[in-house]
Structures are given as C-alpha cells and as structure tokens.
Amino acid sequence: MPNRILVATACLLCFSVRLGLGADALDWRSWRGPLGNGSIEQGNYPVKFSAEKYLWRTPLPGKGCSTPITLDGMIYLTSSADGNDALLCYDFQGAEKWRSTFGKENAGKHRNGSGSNASPVTDGKAVFVFFKSGTFAAVELDGKVRWKTDLVERFGKDTLFWDHGTSPVLTEKCVIMTRMHQGESWLAAFDKQSGDMAWKVARNYSTPTECDHGYTTPLVIQHQGKESILVWGAEHLTIHNTTDGQVVWSCGNFNPEANKLWPAIATPVIVGDMVVIAYGRNDRGTPRLHGIRLTGSGDVTQANHVWMRNDVGTFVPTPVVYKGRVILVRDRGEVASIDPATGKTIWEAAFPKNRSNYYASPLIAADKLYAPREDGTVFVASIANDKFELLSENNMGESVIGSPVPASNCILIRGEKHLFCVAAEKKP
Numbered sequence: 001m002p003n004r005i006l007v008a009t010a011c012l013l014c015f016s017v018r019l020g021l022g023a024d025a026l027d028w029r030s031w032r033g034p035l036g037n038g039s040i041e042q043g044n045y046p047v048k049f050s051a052e053k054y055l056w057r058t059p060l061p062g063k064g065c066s067t068p069i070t071l072d073g074m075i076y077l078t079s080s081a082d083g084n085d086a087l088l089c090y091d092f093q094g095a096e097k098w099r100s101t102f103g104k105e106n107a108g109k110h111r112n113g114s115g116s117n118a119s120p121v122t123d124g125k126a127v128f129v130f131f132k133s134g135t136f137a138a139v140e141l142d143g144k145v146r147w148k149t150d151l152v153e154r155f156g157k158d159t160l161f162w163d164h165g166t167s168p169v170l171t172e173k174c175v176i177m178t179r180m181h182q183g184e185s186w187l188a189a190f191d192k193q194s195g196d197m198a199w200k201v202a203r204n205y206s207t208p209t210e211c212d213h214g215y216t217t218p219l220v221i222q223h224q225g226k227e228s229i230l231v232w233g234a235e236h237l238t239i240h241n242t243t244d245g246q247v248v249w250s251c252g253n254f255n256p257e258a259n260k261l262w263p264a265i266a267t268p269v270i271v272g273d274m275v276v277i278a279y280g281r282n283d284r285g286t287p288r289l290h291g292i293r294l295t296g297s298g299d300v301t302q303a304n305h306v307w308m309r310n311d312v313g314t315f316v317p318t319p320v321v322y323k324g325r326v327i328l329v330r331d332r333g334e335v336a337s338i339d340p341a342t343g344k345t346i347w348e349a350a351f352p353k354n355r356s357n358y359y360a361s362p363l364i365a366a367d368k369l370y371a372p373r374e375d376g377t378v379f380v381a382s383i384a385n386d387k388f389e390l391l392s393e394n395n396m397g398e399s400v401i402g403s404p405v406p407a408s409n410c411i412l413i414r415g416e417k418h419l420f421c422v423a424a425e426k427k428p
Helices: 003-011 151-155
Strands: 056-059 069-071 074-081 084-091 096-104 126-130 135-140 145-150 174-179 186-191 197-202 219-223 226-233 236-241 247-251 269-271 274-281 286-293 305-309 320-322 325-329 334-338 345-350 363-365 368-372 377-382 389-395 405-407 410-414 418-423
Touching: 069 405, 074 096, 084 126, 084 135, 096 135, 096 145, 145 151, 151 174, 174 226, 269 320, 269 325, 320 363, 325 368, 363 405
Parallel strands: none
Antiparallel strands: 056 418, 069 074, 074 084, 084 096, 126 135, 135 145, 174 186, 186 197, 219 226, 226 236, 236 247, 269 274, 274 286, 286 305, 320 325, 325 334, 334 345, 363 368, 368 377, 377 389, 405 410, 410 418
16 A cells, blocks of 8 residues: 555544555545545546546446445446346456346435445455345355345335435444434444344434434444444434444534434545534535544533534535545535634635536545536546636536546546446547
8 A cells, every 4th residue: 555545544543444454545445435535645537538538438237326346456336237236346448247146126216316325345355235125245256145134124124215325334353234214223233254243233313304314324433442433323423332333432412403304414524533524404505514523432412513514514425535624515516625623614616507416425536526416427626735626527428426436547437327437648
C-alpha cells in the first residue's frame, strides 16, 4: 500500500475506518473504498467520456443498483440474472469470468431500486453478498458458494417502505449485517468461514413514523483501541463491540422536534475524531447536518454534539471526504465543502440544474469529484485548492444509481444496463 494511504490511516488513530487485511490502493473492496469515505488520493483519472466513448463496456444480465468492488484485477458486482439474485465476476477487459446464482430475486419497489441494492464486500479470500430477497452468502473467488443462508426466512421480512439499502461489512472474524425498520431491529455477526451466527443484538428505538427505517451501512472502526462497529439509524448513533455486539457508546437527540418521515439513508463519514451525520429531508427543504465527537463511552448525547446546521445537508447521497473536508453532493446537485470540526462552509457550488435527482453517492479520485445524476449524466469537477471547477458533463445513456469506482487510473460506472470502464486519454 502506498505510504500516503498508510500515513493518512495512521493519522486517524483509533477513529479511523478499518482498512481490512492487505488492502491495496488499486483494490476497492467495499462500497466506499479502503478508507470507508469514498475517496482516494492517487491516480490520473478521466474527465470526458460517454455512452459511446469508453475503454470498454459490457452488458449486464439484469437490474441492480449496487456498487462494484475490485480485487486483484477482478471486478465483482451483484445483479439480477434471469430473475435470480446473482454475483458476477469480470476481468479488467470486461469479460465475464463466472457468475454465482442464488434464489429468485425480490425486485425493487422504487424506480431507482432493485433486489441487488446492497454492495458486495471482500476480505481478499471471499466475497460476501446480501440481497433484498434475504439471501446472504459467502462466495469463494472462483465462484463456488462457501455458505448461504436466508435472513428473511430466519428473522422475518423487513418492513422498510423502500428497498433494502444496507451493505454487509467485515470485521476481523465476522461479516456484519444490520436491519433497521419498524419492528424488531437488530445487528448481527456471522462467522466468515462457516456462516454460523456469532451473535445478534436488538437495536430498537421508539421514533416518529418512518424515522426508525434505516438504509445506511455500518462502519468498522477502532474505538478506544478496540475493533468496533459504528451504526447510524433510528435517530441514534451507536458503537458496538465486535466480540458480542453490546453497545459501548451511544448518541441521540437528532430529531428533538419529532419530525415524521425522516429515514436514515446517507451513511456517516468520519474525519479524525469527528463523525458527520446527514439527516432530515434535504429533498423537502428541511436538511440537518450534525457534527458529533467520537470520544468517551456510555451515553454521550449531552456532551458530544459539537455543531448542527439546518440549512445544508443531503438526503440520499452519502458524503465523501477530501483532504480533511466533508464534501456534500446534495439531492438537487448543489455541492458544499464543510469543515467537520466546526460545521462551517468552506465553499459552495452547484452542478447544472435539471429535473433529475442525485441518488448515487459521489466519488473523489485524486482531485476530481465524480457525481452521477439519476438520468445517467456523470459530472466531473475539479475541487483542488478549495476551488470548484466543472470539467465535464458526460451522458452515459442509461440510469446510473451505483457509485463510481476507481480502478488503475480508470473509473468503473455501473449503469442500469451496462458496466462501463472509462479511461483518461493518452497524451500524444
């Protein structure tokens, strides 16, 4: 791993998102990448591309809104295939190497949803997947299914108003899943080798209507020198032991006015000892953005709220971190750079106005911000030196809901019908 990533990780100390064993700068092993914040500093990435201008593209067998991951020159993504849940493996020329199929898919409710919303994750030895149908599985790197279980069959159907969004995450020994909905909510750990459940704990909070619905993905962090799991949802931020799932830290009071219909969708981002939480309904003009300090233990609600803003936020896209700043791509295309320590705006900008929304979470690769709009337009902007400069507007010809992924100076873009690989033009 390049020294710059090692140094950046070390600077986060006990609050940094866990890299995972053997993570490499060219590997994007989980939805938000090796640092869990959607950002990578190295590389030379493309600016101009389109549905007709790409390094390669390959057709996908069905709909899926998950983000691809990469490992050792291979690409893994979940998708519908002939009406079934599937994990597909491609090489870096776009050739399908294998696919593992499971049971019948449970197709999405929302126009931008699917039965394959959850992104896969890998520890370098297997790929772990979850589907809305309930299928939860570990797959070897050659496509052989290591184990499979059905979480809907075991724990009941989810009652989420919209499609499942939470992706699995990995601790040293286990793969973690959480369900936050109206009803019995829980956090559970399953042995990576056998699939046996190591522990399962309830995570239930009384909230206004729909505020107990969560689509966020947990973060595996170091807290007070121990591997821990950070979970945001149901108006509470909690930290759990990885050994037994017990809560060791909690913070509430994110909705004191008891607003209804505020599900948790955007996943938190961590910078140093601060976690930034995007909540509220930015899509309806009631955003909230919170800065919480990740110190102490027990119930820190009274002590750890550092700042709150009600004039900026994001509802669906998860923020991204860039050189100590939190970058928001808001639901209608406004962009803001936020100081995580104070909550103050460093700069503001906006992509061109359009009736379409932003559902994909943005990527920052080197100094470029990649922001897909739901209609398939992918914007690229430079954000170097605290300045926003729109570089290009790229039409991919089909809806883009998954997040872009950096791969060896290329960008992978998962469209509704194709997987694209776009590359920078070579200089003569």
